[in-house]
Structures are given as C-alpha cells and as structure tokens.
Amino acid sequence: MTTYDVVMVGGGHNGLTAAAYLAKAGLDVLVLEAKDYVGGGVITREATLPGFQHDLHAIAHIFIQGNPLIRDDELGLLSEHGLGYVFPDPSIAVTFADGDYIAFYRDVRKTAETIARISPRDAENYLRFHEFADPLLDMLMEGLFSPPPPLGAFFGQLDRSETGQEMLRMLLMSYLDVINEWFESPKVRAALARWVSEILAAPEEGGTGAFLLMMVPTIHRYGLGYAVGGSGSLTTALVKALRSHGGTVRTGAPVERFLFTGDRATGVVLASGERIEARRAVVADLNIKQLPAMVGDRFGAEWERKVQRIKPAGFTLLTGHLALSEAPVFKAGPEVGSAGLQEIAVPLPELMQTFDGLKYGHPISTMPSIAVASAWDPTRAPDGQHTLYLLSYAPRQLAEGNWDDRKEELFDRVFETFCGLTTNMGPEKVLGRMIDSPQDGERFNAAWPNGDPGHFGSQLFQFMGYRPMPNMGYRLPAEGFYLVGPSTHPGSGVTGGARAGAKAILDDLGFDFAEVIARR
DSSP: OEEEEEEEEOOBHHHHHHHHHHHHTTOOEEEEOSSSSOBTTOOEEOOSSTTOOEESSOOOBOGGGGSHHHHSOTTOTTTTSOOOEEOOSSOEEEEOTTSOEEEEOSSHHHHHHHHHTTOHHHHHHHHHHHHHHGGGHHHHHHHHSSOOOOHHHHHHHHTTSHHHHHHHHHHHSOHHHHHHHHOOOHHHHHHHHHHHGGGSOOTTOTTOHHHHHHHHHHHHHTOOBEETTOTHHHHHHHHHHHHHTTOEEEOSOOEEEEEEETTEEEEEEETTSOEEEEEEEEEEOSOGGGHHHHTTTTTOHHHHHHHHTOOOOSOEEEEEEEEESSOOOBTTOHHHHTSSEEEEOOOTTHHHHHHHHHHTTOOOOSSOEEEOGGGTOGGGSSTTOEEEEEEEEEOSSOSSSOHHHHHHHHHHHHHHHHHHTBSSOSGGGEEEEEEEOHHHHHHHOTTSGGGOTTSSOOOGGGSGGGSSSTTOTTBOSSBTEEEOSTTSTTOSSSOOTHHHHHHHHHHHTTOOHHHHHHOO
C-alpha cells in the first residue's frame, strides 16, 4: 500500500490546478485519472486528419485570464512551463443572417461604434453599462478565484450601498431582464442574450443576471485567449508545474471507492483493488452526484436528497470538429471574419421561441458558435488549411429519436446554417469531420450528465456560496475530504477555478496561502 499527503481523484484541469497549488505548498500529491490521459475537457487531439489539432471540448479561455493563476503567473505556467496565448481582436462577433453584427473589441468604444450601426442609443447605453460594471470587476474576479463567503453574508454586504443593492438586484434577475432594462433595440437585446447564453441557461432563466455583469467588463479587460497549440497546452503546463513541485500523476487508474477511518477520509481503492492512503487530504475532481455510490452512502439519506435535487443546465451541446481546405469568408464582412469567435443570433422574439424549443426536445440549428482557431494559431492545421469548431445548442433528450441515430443528420442542419453565412463554404471544403452529441459527451466523461461539462446549472440558487449546496464550500461531510471542479464555485468553463478550492484546503491544513503563492 502506498501513501501520499494528498490524493486527488480526477485529472481534469481543475484537479490539476488544485494539485499543483497543493504540491507548491510542499505536500506530496498524487493525481489519479481513470483515462489514459489527463485534462478532462481541456484536451487537443487530431480528431479528424493528421496535422489538424482540434480542441475536443473547451476552446476559448476567457475568465481564466483574470485568474491570478494566469494574471500573476502563480504557478509559472507562462514563464516556466511553456503556456502561451494569442488574443484575437475583436474577441467575438455576434452576427445576424442579414449581415448586422456587434463586434466585441478590447476597446469598449470601438465596440460601441459597431453597436451604433444598429442603434446609436444602445451604443451609449453600452458605454453606460460598462461604466457601471467595470469598477465591480476586481471584486467579482477576486470572488471567482477565492472561496466564496456565505451567500447571506454576501447579500448583506451588498445591501449596504446603493451600488451593491443594484448589483444584488441584478443577481436575482434573469440576464434578459437586465438586458431589457439597459438596452432598447430588439436586435441589440438579442445579440447580448445570444452571447450570454453560452452559460447554458435560457435568457429568461432567473438568477442569471450576474453573468452579463461579469462578461461585459471581462471581455474588454482580458479578451479571449486561444492557447498556442490548443487547449491541451494548458493541461500540459499544469502537469509540468505539478511535477516541478514533486507531484505525481497516474493515468489509467480509475477509483472505485473512497476509504474512511472513523469520520476521516483516508484514501481510495482503485478498480484493480489497489489501496492508496492519504495522510492529510483526499480531494475529488468529480461530479458531486457520483459521490454517494463511491462513499457507500455513508453521508445519509438527507445529504443524498440534497445532492439529487441539484438542477441540471437548461440544455447541452452538439459539437462538430471539421478539417477545412480553406478558411471561411463571412458574408457580413472582414470585421466579422477577423473575430476570434463568431456567434450567430436571430432577432427577438424568434430567439426566445428557439430557446423554448429546447425544453421540448427540439435542437437548434440556426444559432451556432463558430471558431476557426487555426486562423490565429497556425500550429493547429497544415499550411493553408484550417480547423473548424462548430457548436450548437441541443436538448438533453430529443423529442424524436435518439442522438446516436440522428446526430449526423442534425449536425448537417447546423453546417448548412454555417455555410449560408459564408461566401465559400460547402461540403466540398470539408476534408474530415467528427461529431459529438450530448450522449457522446456523457460517454466521454462520466461526470458530464447529458454531455454537460459544467455538471449542472449555474442559477443563483446553486452558484457562488450555494454551489453545489448552501455554504458547503469545498468540504465534504468527512474530515480531510474535499471537492473541487465544476460542481463547486466558480462552476463551469476554463477558469482554473480550483485555485479557490486549493486555498480552502491549504487554509484547513494550516498553510498561509499568500506565502505559498509567493514561493518560486
């Protein structure tokens, strides 16, 4: 039987992030990953043809740019371990079929100029909204990457000032409510709603208003980053950082159950029967809904009831990875084509009706997200050729048929929409493709129900201090037992958010986190 200070179960980018911080503190850390590679959804593969490097799931690195992990290079990922980013500008273009669009530049005024082509009044409204939101970003970013306070205390603090009260009000609203209060043009409203819908919540979903408040200033301050070489470069750098501090990674090592001595977590048992002990902590980078079976239901029926009541995201994803013989040329013009990411919108009220269809099993083909990362990072494709990441929203279950039988047909509709937005795309430009349905996503990762990499929804009642359940933080109901990853604050996406979990764990173990991150 082998023994480590800390055993991390799950080698997604969050598990690796937390493990690297713990190892930097001087702890002997082992990461166990069931697959034969680490990274979870932050991986890059030749999914179609040799030489075409596709990000299989996560592609855009946005919020992580504001994380001290990257912003202050706390683990040396940028300076020591080979991670690099390119930043398209504009970051995003939200485009309509008729050619109207909003281009989100780092420069907020340049962004407003593109809004003014649709609505001069909303261009001014956008500047006003940014003026309101930008001063709050430091607090919001700090809150994303540190353990959240109890939600009641946070609300009480906000309620002490007029600005805080306005922010609290937005947190309780849907993001469409916030958009409707600040903006006038139906097209501008639709474009902003389409952008924020990337959180996998429909525009009218209550308790989502915070995301507009965060996304607008974040895209201007930090932009959209593509990791050079693909998203997997972040995973590679995290593994190097972990190993540089003495940490160990084992792949092909699925954990079957957790071990306890009295009320303390003390190790794991692998599917092979091997037992591994942990002297100080056991940490899971898993979906919290996987845990009851892995702990032998030891935490009781009431705890399990609270786990099972956690609500899923409103919808999930159908994703295509394509190798192209050339880059797309967008009918809307070169400004749209120069954006790092193109998101397609439809006008209100069609947009609302389209989202409603997801509730009843009807996939969306008219509002894809489009990323040609190879246009910015030529290492991803052979000379003159390109990768295409083409994503569309999908219901968790289809109203008719099943995903295995219908994914190719349904993706063809998405591809047809994409081609119609360009002057040069058609089936003859596709050299190879691979389609991932929600069912494929669940097969890829057991922590992703219906293919949701965020584990479950991000409504306010299961966000911040209430994610995954009220004021649990990262501590599971046993001494020395912790949870990190999308099931915990700050939730889904490429955020490096497990920095917050690592801080909570190190605090419990008696480490000074500020002293740990200052070490070189």
